[in-house]
Amino acid sequence: MTGRDDPAPVEVAELADRIVGAVTRCPAVAGLTETPGMPVATYLAGRTVSGVAVRAGEVEVCVVARYGLPLPEVGAQVRRAVAPLVPGRVVHVVIGDIAVAGAEQERAGRP
Amino acid sequence: MSTPATETTTATPRTAGVQEGQPGRRAALGSEHGRTTIADLVVAKIVAVATREMEGVYAMGAGTARMVGAVRQLVPGARVSESQGVAVEVGERQAAADIDLVVEYGVAIPDLAAAVRRNVINAVERMCGLEVTEVNISVDDIHLPGEEPEAAEPRVQ
Numbered sequence: 001m002t003g004r005d006d007p008a009p010v011e012v013a014e015l016a017d018r019i020v021g022a023v024t025r026c027p028a029v030a031g032l033t034e035t036p037g038m039p040v041a042t043y044l045a046g047r048t049v050s051g052v053a054v055r056a057g058e059v060e061v062c063v064v065a066r067y068g069l070p071l072p073e074v075g076a077q078v079r080r081a082v083a084p085l086v087p088g089r090v091v092h093v094v095i096g097d098i099a100v101a102g103a104e105q106e107r108a109g110r111p
Numbered sequence: 112m113s114t115p116a117t118e119t120t121t122a123t124p125r126t127a128g129v130q131e132g133q134p135g136r137r138a139a140l141g142s143e144h145g146r147t148t149i150a151d152l153v154v155a156k157i158v159a160v161a162t163r164e165m166e167g168v169y170a171m172g173a174g175t176a177r178m179v180g181a182v183r184q185l186v187p188g189a190r191v192s193e194s195q196g197v198a199v200e201v202g203e204r205q206a207a208a209d210i211d212l213v214v215e216y217g218v219a220i221p222d223l224a225a226a227v228r229r230n231v232i233n234a235v236e237r238m239c240g241l242e243v244t245e246v247n248i249s250v251d252d253i254h255l256p257g258e259e260p261e262a263a264e265p266r267v268q
Binding site for chain 2: 058065067069070071072074075076079083090091092093094095096097098100
């Protein structure tokens with residue numbers, strides 16, 4: 001892979017969507033996120049896929065982990081889910097936030 | 112209240128090469144297939160959860176943070192920050208935390224502080240795989256029984 005070897009836009013869009021699907025199916029993941037200051041996103045014509053960045057030699061995924069599992073294991077789980085979709089690319093995982101169950105209930109109970 | 116009592120862990124040096132609280136810094140755990148990075152916010156939330164689950168901890172945050180939190184609670188849609196009262200420094204492999212808290216009246220503060228420290232270190236090391244070099248606990252206030260802010264009685268039944 002040298003120079004401008006970016007994948008075609010259509011391919012990127014489909015890939016980003018498939019990655020989002022695979023990541024959200026991970027039991028240790030509550031969702032995808034974009035951390036303020038260091039955005040992770042795929043910019044497409046007419047829309048943006050948040051939490052996934054598809055680049056030439058690598059893919060970056062930024063997730064909200066569920067509280068409980070050790071975070072390196074969450075990273076490994078996400079990587080296992082994404083790697084088969086992007087053969088030959090390195091998968092970087094960012095744990096951008098963590099969903100604490102108690103806090104969520106508290107939030108839901110508040111008007 | 113008088114000046115807060117500060118308890119510090121022993122000899123271990125402060126995380127080497129880590130700069131003071133830049134937002135958005137991340138800890139990285141590398142592997143050949145890519146790296147896993149953990150945002151500072153995540154470490155701070157884990158510290159907060161590990162602190163709050165201890166019996167004897169009444170609230171978290173120094174006076175100002177609690178006041179801002181109380182105001183934010185009144186704003187519809189806004190919520191108290193889950194990491195209120197916690198400041199973290201996160202490096203590649205190590206982390207350090209500063210915790211502000213309010214204790215319940217009647218607890219042995221040094222014992223509680225030691226227990227909080229133990230729980231925080233355990234949680235961060237288990238969940239983030241980071242070595243914890245320092246947990247500084249500052250007890251900013253004590254909660255006396257019967258000091259609760261009165262729950263506003265509904266005026267209509």
